[in-house]
Amino acid sequence: MQAILYARVSTNEQTVAHQETQARAAGFAIDAVVADEGVSGVSTALKDRPQGRRLFDMLRRGDVLVVRWVDRLGRNYADVTDTIREFMRRGVIIRTVINGMVFDGATSDPMQQAVRDALIGFMAATAQSQAEATKEAQKAGIEHAKSLDEKYLGRKPSYNREQFDAVVDALGRGEAVQSVAKATGISRGTIYRIRDNRAEAEAALARWAA
Template identity: 60%
Template sequence: MNKTILYARVSTSEQTSDHQLEQATKAGFQIDEVVTDHGVSGVSSRLADREGGRELLYKLRDGDTLVVRWLDRLGRNYKDVTDTLRGLLDKGVTVKTVINGMVFEANPRSAMERAVRDALIGFMAAQAEAQAEATKEAQRAGIDHHKAASPEKFKGRKPAFDRDQFKQVVALLEAGQGQSAIAKATGVNRNAVIRIAKNPAKVEAALERWGV
């Protein structure tokens, strides 16, 4: 039995896939299953490299329909989006968007329909990449402005531990020690230990900004 699967990618912790499902339902789609990637950028990761993306590609079969809010959910890199779309279409999967109700048929009825579909794929993918580049440029401009206006604020909160403590925490985490035990052994707050465990590179970058 053919299925209609919604793929929802949310790039920040403040976003949820529920909103994208609600939009799809309001647009008249009967969704059988939802596959989600949380906290994943469409700029820096290909669909096939994401956990949810791999699950999606595994589940989709000939005759199924993939629904996405817009093509930027698949990715924001021109080549990645076009390769992904064409791979899905070749597999027999029809792709539909919630915004503007675009339909990319897996099996066009004529050569003309195929030509129009393929031209549209290229245009939409290029638009997604251009939008991503514009967003990145605006973010860079905003960051540069705030760095100049308030360098201390840009640094963020100063870590309450030094680099030696950071290295001790990382070493103990790699050794499999518990977070509470690490906090007691190093004198680093347990919440800080949790932050280091989740994203040591981010914490190390904060130490760099503060010259610690």
């Protein structure tokens, strides 16, 4: 019997290492970690994720699949419940780090089965609603930022590419900031910003395609 931790993280979520640390701190003895990084849990089913597919080949009857929460196992209510039931059908025990839930298909008591299935449905529905709420909040935030170009792109540069190159060349020759400002028509404050953070000054040009 083996215990496999499955972790899924998107680019802005907690790391795989953090999820493993949480699992071990909760008392799980992890034999292997399988992880999908940069994969959306809202749009991609477990079986369609590169590492998620491995679980169906790796896990055998009696093995334990450890996940931080049931939302790691699917993109919506139907997907999560189908995935949990498929693993239970194969004799795999699913355990969650959060709240220490256990889903074992071996039980034959009808009352326990009813409680287990109801719990699966409830948690899967909760996971889906939370994911959808997060997705909508992110979408609204992005749309709002896009409607305010300066906020989304940052302040528009007060210089163009030609002026930027002239400033960099002049500073590289050791010319004084005041003389560079006079020659290029750019304020001394802007000259200092270009000098002190050239990478960001050039990135601003790229964002505004200036």
